């Protein structure tokens with residue numbers, strides 16, 4: 001869907017330049033897009049409350065319909081009845097690699113290159129350490145000063161422990177720095193999609209630039225895994241991490257995942273050498289020998305209930321083509337960008353499809369109050385400092401009519417000034 005086709009639809013109404021005329025045009029567009037949406041039926045695979053338009057799936061994904069039953073089974077049958085036998089009988093032991101492979105299928109990784117477990121923060125720590133050890137003699141980690149903060153905190157910590165240096169280089173300057181100063185750089189560690197603006201970074205280009213300098217590329221896929229195709233193997237990415245609770249909808253605290261390119265697995269030495277990553281875990285040996293495959297990236301006992309919830313959540317992708325997810329994500333964000341443009345608001349998110357993830361960030365000086373008013377009216381997004389309203393669009397459960405309705409509510413709140421009384425109460429996002 002191009003921006004120009006969106007704009008011409010508004011001309012169909014009697015007075016296309018009026019707010020009502022624009023809204024009518026957008027609604028007509030949305031209805032047509034929903035009618036033709038090949039993913040429309042996937043919405044039934046999620047349980048969403050009535051009266052809510054959920055645009056925060058880029059922070060915590062909605063509840064997939066199969067998860068409650070999967071958890072009931074995990075608790076009552078697997079834990080309650082099968083007890084310790086579940087490690088074999090229900091293959092709890094195999095869950096990290098089994099679920100890793102399913103995530104791998106969504107991010108372009110062949111089986112045996114992804115394991116699921118622990119948090120993104122822990123995976124970042126382990127992956128940066130692993131990257132530094134794969135490039136001995138090079139002590140620099142390149143990281144974006146605008147990365148999600150945990151990425152920077154962990155990079156600083158591991159660099160301190162290993163005597164490395166974190167150089168904060170904005171993503172737009174990374175290729176130049178790699179050309180000029182590549183000899184010292186061990187790894188570039190960037191976010192694939194910027195959590196604030198929704199900008200999609202040039203993963204293939206920067207990965208190639210890192211390789212040309214002899215460095216590795218580590219990508220944080222938190223805001224891209226499950227939202228569109230990524231093709232890690234095809235782009236020769238070295239390492240990647242991501243979380244299970246955003247677009248993958250694995251639930252609060254869902255385990256994260258790590259990808260290691262096949263060519264690095266045998267030499268990959270994680271910092272955290274827990275017994276689940278041991279070659280012979282039940283040998284109970286005193287010394288650590290890493291497992292031969294990707295299982296060496298496992299650490300300790302995984303949070304099985306969360307992991308099984310994530311596994312059930314991934315059923316929402318059954319029979320779904322990631323190319324269709326991408327096409328719909330772009331159509332949804334195109335439409336929302338057009339709608340907020342009608343309201344005269346400034347969008348931070350790039351217009352170019354090649355530079356856009358699956359969220360739209362809108363600036364407003366009273367962002368917290370505006371979001372509070374939106375949430376009061378059932379449109380759930382969030383806020384990031386200093387003045388950014390974030391709206392995430394998961395194509396599996398958001399429709400085009402939702403987009404237009406969310407924008408209509410936003411327009412109404414701004415026009416009536418209803419936001420002036422509102423209080424933003426989402427604890428995790430209060431500044």
Ligand SMILES: Cc1ncc(COP(=O)(O)O)c(C=O)c1O
Pocket residue numbers: 119120121122148150151191195220222223243256
């Ligand atoms: C890019 C990015 N990395 C990491 C995280 C979080 O890591 P963790 O799941 O360990 O809290 C987030 C969001 O919370 C994120 O947006």
Ligand SMILES: Nc1c(O)cccc1C(=O)C[C@H](N)C(=O)O
Pocket residue numbers: 058059060148195196222428
């Ligand atoms: N991980 C989160 C959490 O533990 C509490 C509240 C929100 C989150 C988020 O996912 C925030 C998200 N990564 C962001 O892009 O800001």
